[in-house]
Amino acid sequence: MSRIGWAVHDGHIVALRNVRKIRRVPEVLVFVLISPIMFVLLFAYVFGDSIPIAGLDYREFLIAGIFAQTVIFGATFTGAGIAEDMQKGIIDRFRSLPMSRSAVLVGRTASDVIYNLLSILIMTLTGLLVGWRIRGSLIDALGGFLLLLVFAYAFSWVMAFVGLLVPSVEVINNASFIVIFPVTFIANTFVPSENLPGPLRTFAEWNPVSAVTQAAREAFGNTNPALPPPDVWPLRHPVAYTLLWVGIILVVFIPLSVRQYQRAAAR
Amino acid sequence: MPAVIEARGLTKRYGHVTALDGLDLDVPSAQVLGLLGPNGAGKTTAVRILTTLLRPDAGRATVAGVDVLEQPEEVRRRIGLSGQYAAVDETLTGYENLEMIGRLYRLGRRRARARASELLERFSLTDAAGRPVKTYSGGMRRRLDLAGSLVAEPSVLFLDEPTTGLDPRSRVTMWEVIRELVDRGTTLLLTTQYLEEADRLADEIVVIDHGRAIARGDADALKAEVGGERIEVVVRDTDRIGEVGGILETVALGQVVVGGQGNQLTAPVAGGPDTLMRVLRELDAAGLELLDVGLRRPTLDDVFLALTGQPTDDAAEPGGGAATEEVGP
Numbered sequence: 001m002s003r004i005g006w007a008v009h010d011g012h013i014v015a016l017r018n019v020r021k022i023r024r025v026p027e028v029l030v031f032v033l034i035s036p037i038m039f040v041l042l043f044a045y046v047f048g049d050s051i052p053i054a055g056l057d058y059r060e061f062l063i064a065g066i067f068a069q070t071v072i073f074g075a076t077f078t079g080a081g082i083a084e085d086m087q088k089g090i091i092d093r094f095r096s097l098p099m100s101r102s103a104v105l106v107g108r109t110a111s112d113v114i115y116n117l118l119s120i121l122i123m124t125l126t127g128l129l130v131g132w133r134i135r136g137s138l139i140d141a142l143g144g145f146l147l148l149l150v151f152a153y154a155f156s157w158v159m160a161f162v163g164l165l166v167p168s169v170e171v172i173n174n175a176s177f178i179v180i181f182p183v184t185f186i187a188n189t190f191v192p193s194e195n196l197p198g199p200l201r202t203f204a205e206w207n208p209v210s211a212v213t214q215a216a217r218e219a220f221g222n223t224n225p226a227l228p229p230p231d232v233w234p235l236r237h238p239v240a241y242t243l244l245w246v247g248i249i250l251v252v253f254i255p256l257s258v259r260q261y262q263r264a265a266a267r
Numbered sequence: 268m269p270a271v272i273e274a275r276g277l278t279k280r281y282g283h284v285t286a287l288d289g290l291d292l293d294v295p296s297a298q299v300l301g302l303l304g305p306n307g308a309g310k311t312t313a314v315r316i317l318t319t320l321l322r323p324d325a326g327r328a329t330v331a332g333v334d335v336l337e338q339p340e341e342v343r344r345r346i347g348l349s350g351q352y353a354a355v356d357e358t359l360t361g362y363e364n365l366e367m368i369g370r371l372y373r374l375g376r377r378r379a380r381a382r383a384s385e386l387l388e389r390f391s392l393t394d395a396a397g398r399p400v401k402t403y404s405g406g407m408r409r410r411l412d413l414a415g416s417l418v419a420e421p422s423v424l425f426l427d428e429p430t431t432g433l434d435p436r437s438r439v440t441m442w443e444v445i446r447e448l449v450d451r452g453t454t455l456l457l458t459t460q461y462l463e464e465a466d467r468l469a470d471e472i473v474v475i476d477h478g479r480a481i482a483r484g485d486a487d488a489l490k491a492e493v494g495g496e497r498i499e500v501v502v503r504d505t506d507r508i509g510e511v512g513g514i515l516e517t518v519a520l521g522q523v524v525v526g527g528q529g530n531q532l533t534a535p536v537a538g539g540p541d542t543l544m545r546v547l548r549e550l551d552a553a554g555l556e557l558l559d560v561g562l563r564r565p566t567l568d569d570v571f572l573a574l575t576g577q578p579t580d581d582a583a584e585p586g587g588g589a590a591t592e593e594v595g596p
Contacts (some may be wrong), residue, residue: 004374013370013371014371015357016367018365020359020363024358025358032337061385088357089350089352089354090354090355092320092350092354093348093354095319095320095372096318096319096320096343097368098343099373100342103333152551
């Protein structure tokens with residue numbers, strides 16, 4: 001078998017292990033699923049009626065943003081899982097085996113897609129309950145979900161790298177909070193980026209989180225012709241811009257993470 | 268016959284700390300080398316380099332004839348490693364852990380499963396095979412971890428402090444398991460903080476301190492240097508110490524030494540508890556009253572004291588000799 005073939009074979013075995021762990025510790029899953037419900041409800045009812053956007057129902061505007069934020073937060077699981085394996089010496093065991101050097105990371109990032117799939121499903125149901133509707137075609141909507149998952153997958157490689165660097169699971173949970181909150185808030189996730197002051201606005205317009213949110217919004221038909229996206233390339237071509245970022249992240253962080261994995265010292 | 272594990276001049280620094288300082292090791296086929304030293308002596312660093320987990324700053328090593336630095340992948344195919352902290356997945360069952368390792372060794376599903384069952388049986392874990400590892404005792408985890416390192420039937424095995432932190436009973440079980448492996452012809456490098464453990468398992472012992480080998484030899488040679496077991500007696504009535512000394516001299520292998528405040532006697536002996544009983548009977552028959560009596564075995568701390576004139580840096584560590592008294596001159 002080729003090197004890539006073995007990476008897939010070994011990655012598949014590591015992914016199976018992670019999936020077993022999901023089933024074995026259902027508490028984790030419960031929290032994974034409760035937090036998106038919480039976010040949808042909080043935003044829908046706390047901000048939903050207070051932030052008027054001309055010609056658009058705020059809840060409709062909001063849902064794509066919450067989807068984006070939640071799946072990005074989902075990447076934290078990848079980092080936390082890797083950090084935990086490091087802490088417990090399991091990475092050492094893997095590294096002492098004649099297995100593919102990328103398998104642990106390939107397996108982890110793959111199995112964590114399951115978390116995001118489930119949280120998207122739950123958020124969709126919760127969203128529908130609070131009045132959100134998919135206004136476009138189902139095919140487009142599925143494309144939107146797929147793009148969210150692909151973006152989250154790429155981002156989980158970033159977190160895998162971080163997970164190999166940090167000394168403990170606690171650190172990664174706190175660190176990701178500090179990074180992910182600003183990145184997902186300084187975007188068009190919860191308010192239109194036009195409403196942001198100067199530099200934040202520019203950041204928001206070029207933030208890939210805005211692009212993936214915009215793409216999802218368009219895919220769900222939650223846009224309003226009266227409220228076109230700002231005239232900047234990323235938000236006028238959100239799918240292309242998102243995929244560009246996915247490509248860049250994967251090209252940079254897969255080799256970086258694999259290299260760090262090989263060097264990672266046990267703690 | 269060439270050594271199965273051979274290391275020359277292994278050096279590793281972390282900032283200002285020198286973890287390994289030109290360590291040489293040779294382990295012939297089917298032999299056991301005990302790397303004995305206190306915490307921070309460089310034992311784990313040496314194992315990590317030899318098992319390809321860490322690159323040395325200088326030096327070279329071969330394992331089973333394969334260069335550790337040039338062909339790490341090939342080395343990993345030939346070795347088993349069981350670390351200080353049982354690297355098993357707590358949420359998986361014992362069986363699942365071993366099956367996963369087997370599949371990562373690319374044994375194929377069927378062989379991986381057969382091998383998992385076989386190893387669980389051999390390590391008396393069959394009853395616990397279907398339980399998540401988090402329900403296992405410390406000894407069971409270590410046995411499972413050791414089983415994990417044997418999945419691919421490696422001819423070379425590295426065990427990094429396999430019994431540190433185990434209760435005495437689990438430790439003895441672990442020793443039996445390791446002994447059996449060695450009897451089957453596995454070449455083993457074992458690190459330990461316990462002189463007794465190295466004595467029980469190793470053909471040759473290398474004492475390591477601050478990343479350097481400070482003594483080499485078999486257990487007997489080392490003990491001859493350090494002194495073997497001894498009886499220590501503290502008498503109540505200092506005036507009768509001569510009588511006690513006379514009784515001790517009948518069993519002593521060497522000189523009986525007076526210490527403490529002139530009321531303590533130490534005699535090197537052989538024969539363990541039997542000898543102690545004999546001495547006690549005679550002391551009792553002579554009506555000699557004692558404040559304390561005991562059979563002391565040399566610890567790592569005694570070895571260090573004998574070799575370097577200093578106790579280990581961390582004498583408070585278990586097995587580091589915190590409980591032993593120094594014998595007065």
